[in-house]
Amino acid sequence: MRRLLRPLLLGAPALLLLCLGAPNDGRAGDPATVTVSGTVQFLGDAPAPSPVTITQDIDYCGKTALHNENLLVSASKGLANVVVYVQGVTGGKAAVPGVAKLDNTRCRYEPHVVAMVVGSELQIGNNDPILHNTHARLPKADVFNVALPMEGQVIERTIDKMGLMKVGCDAGHDWMSAWIATFDHPYFAVTAADGTFSIPDLPPGEYTLVTWHEKLGKRTQVIQATGGDLGVDLAYQ
Ligand SMILES: [Cu+2]
Known part of the structure; x- marks a missing residue:
């Protein structure tokens, strides 16, 4: 019907x-x-x-054709x-916190948008042999800012702030962009x-x-x- x-x-x-x-x-x-x-x-x-x-990091990041992912x-x-x-x-x-991933891979973020229950653990990974610095911000507050100098490194952060967070890389990779959205419901x-x-x-x-x-x-x-x-x-x- x-x-x-x-x-x-x-x-x-x-x-x-x-x-x-x-x-x-x-x-x-x-x-x-x-x-x-x-x-x-x-x-x-x-x-x-x-x-x-x-x-x-042109020698490494330039190996991949990177594009703006905002549309x-x-x-x-x-x-x-x-x-x-x-x-x-x-x-x-109930809103049950879980585990989500945000990877630095070939000088971009994967996935581009992460949505999760607030209080979830975010595993921030670096799959590249160069330094990335993953920095998440709310409009008026920092959420986390982690340096990932080593390939294969994973740093975990519990995301306990609500909202839509913009993620960028402070290691000079101005083109890197991702978003994190947290919710108090599933x-x-x-x-x-x-x-x-x-x-x-x-x-x-x-x-x-x-x-x-x-x-x-x-x-x-x-x-x-x-x-x-x-x-x-x-x-x-
Ligand atoms: Cu980077």
Whole structure:
């Protein structure tokens, strides 16, 4: 059965709700909960990612063709690296801190966006034979700043601050950029390279679905997560 939701936009003229409703096959997960899944697309003309200029450790970093990763759009218009989360959930699953990874690999960060429950452990790795210095900041505070001089090194940090943190490298690699998002609930995801995401186990209810992209910003959308799994296809334009 396909269901329609109210096409209600909350102050988000640039976020389109393209398509709503998905069949609930009755097999996935707890039937008393809802999985919200879908695709975030970018409908504008996405320029090819621009190459970055290597100004430090040219002998090593220059071996790899590096590009600006702040707007990555797939051939099918899927928008990567969008943080998607559900606001206003009461009850439901506990937010359990876990383990996440952020690697310095070939003079870029992998992954580009990390989302995790606040209090999780972040394993910061260096897979390169050069110094990286991974520095995470909130708008008004440092979160961590670790030097990784050795290949194969991993430094662990517990991330106990809430928010969206910008990560850069203080070792002269100005092009290196990543983001960390922390949440006090488990209802979040980051879109894959094809723009897809899935947020399972929501207790039924009306919520605000939020999308955040580093270049395109934040949008909100009311969703009715009741009566079965919900497909929500969204687009920035
Ligand atoms: Cu670096």
